[in-house]
Amino acid sequence: MGAFLDKPKMEKQNVHGEGNGLRYGVSSMQGWRVEMEDAHTAVIGLPHGLDPWSFFAVYDGHAGSQVARYCCEHLLEHITTNPDFKGGVGEEEEPSVERITSGIRTGFLQIDEHMREMSERNRSGSTAVGAMVSPRRIFMINCGDSRGLLSRGGTVHFSTQDHKPNNPLEKQRIQNAGGSVMIQRVNGSLAVSRALGDFDYKCVSGKGPTEQLVSPEPEVYAIERCEAEDEFIVLACDGIWDVMTNEQLCDFVRSRLQVTDDLERVCNEIVDTCLYKGSRDNMSVVLVCFGGAPKVSPEAVKRESELDTYLEGRVEEILKKQNDDGAPDLLHVMRTLASESIPNLPPGGELASNQMHCLSLSLSLRLQDPDILFFRGFS
Numbered sequence: 001m002g003a004f005l006d007k008p009k010m011e012k013q014n015v016h017g018e019g020n021g022l023r024y025g026v027s028s029m030q031g032w033r034v035e036m037e038d039a040h041t042a043v044i045g046l047p048h049g050l051d052p053w054s055f056f057a058v059y060d061g062h063a064g065s066q067v068a069r070y071c072c073e074h075l076l077e078h079i080t081t082n083p084d085f086k087g088g089v090g091e092e093e094e095p096s097v098e099r100i101t102s103g104i105r106t107g108f109l110q111i112d113e114h115m116r117e118m119s120e121r122n123r124s125g126s127t128a129v130g131a132m133v134s135p136r137r138i139f140m141i142n143c144g145d146s147r148g149l150l151s152r153g154g155t156v157h158f159s160t161q162d163h164k165p166n167n168p169l170e171k172q173r174i175q176n177a178g179g180s181v182m183i184q185r186v187n188g189s190l191a192v193s194r195a196l197g198d199f200d201y202k203c204v205s206g207k208g209p210t211e212q213l214v215s216p217e218p219e220v221y222a223i224e225r226c227e228a229e230d231e232f233i234v235l236a237c238d239g240i241w242d243v244m245t246n247e248q249l250c251d252f253v254r255s256r257l258q259v260t261d262d263l264e265r266v267c268n269e270i271v272d273t274c275l276y277k278g279s280r281d282n283m284s285v286v287l288v289c290f291g292g293a294p295k296v297s298p299e300a301v302k303r304e305s306e307l308d309t310y311l312e313g314r315v316e317e318i319l320k321k322q323n324d325d326g327a328p329d330l331l332h333v334m335r336t337l338a339s340e341s342i343p344n345l346p347p348g349g350e351l352a353s354n355q356m357h358c359l360s361l362s363l364s365l366r367l368q369d370p371d372i373l374f375f376r377g378f379s
Helices: 066-081 097-118 168-176 247-257 263-276 298-320 330-339 353-362 370-374
Strands: 002-018 021-034 038-047 050-062 125-133 136-144 147-152 155-159 221-222 229-234 283-289
Touching: 021 038, 038 066, 038 283, 050 066, 050 229, 050 283, 066 097, 066 125, 066 247, 097 125, 097 136, 097 221, 125 147, 136 147, 136 229, 147 247, 155 221, 155 247, 221 330, 229 247, 247 263, 247 353, 263 283, 298 330, 330 370
Parallel strands: none
Antiparallel strands: 002 021, 021 283, 038 050, 050 125, 125 136, 136 221, 147 155, 147 229, 229 283
16 A cells, blocks of 8 residues: 655656657656655667667556666566567568567566566565557557557557456456455455566466466557657556546647657656646656657747736735735635636646646745645645
């Protein structure tokens, strides 16, 4: 379940880069959790003759950060060096879908067994969601309940499926291994049915690694690239998806890309918005943009400026109607704004996503701690 802090840690870790016709940004925040258990990978140009390829992933650890951190550093190596994957390197044509898919799967199983041999006492585990981008294809990879999506032509073209214990096929495997699903958890405890690590759930005698209570096997989806329509990939842990749907996040990202080409800023806005919407988990997001991603629009920038001006003025109006005695009623201000029909709010983020508004509100009220806005039940 995890313990919570009295106040969220809002400092962020950011990374950005570009190459192979891609641009990416990363943001992660500890949030309300006592420990930061997420990790991420972003690599442009893969080893062993795969310079035009790239790899991105988010790892959401539980019961500790050890497995997530180890996967962050070594999963790609296990994928690209195993015989199944290497068999296609050096061919003039891109390796077959079957060969790459098999190599990715083998890499997951190998790293899981390697971690088991390193430390039988390690009880932590981690989900993994990733994207391997070749010149011709996008390989979306998922093991657990983190999620990845591809935006193409203005809509969610593809998203991975969460591995939850109550999914029929997952539940069947768990029961075949002698386990049960209670309160939507493996044996009433673990909330994911596939993960790396979690070796307490992988010790059923006579069952292979993919037949255990918790399986380390990823699902791998091969998608042909569409140069003209591919916009962006989002990879994120469940701290993001707990409060935003695929469509909401996709619409939000698209709207922010029309305001700024700073991908770190967009990722930071995703994380902040999810915190303000009520996420209580660690939050990590990787945003990978293709050439077809939305571009900054003067009209969108103008609307954003007008929105900030409108909100600042509206806050002043609400404050003037309050009594001058005592501290301003912040919750009343936020609830009043939330009840109004405000034009040009970012889709998917609504009022919670406007950081400039929240900051200007804090300054207007002359607060010592602007974070107080988000800790009094408004989401």
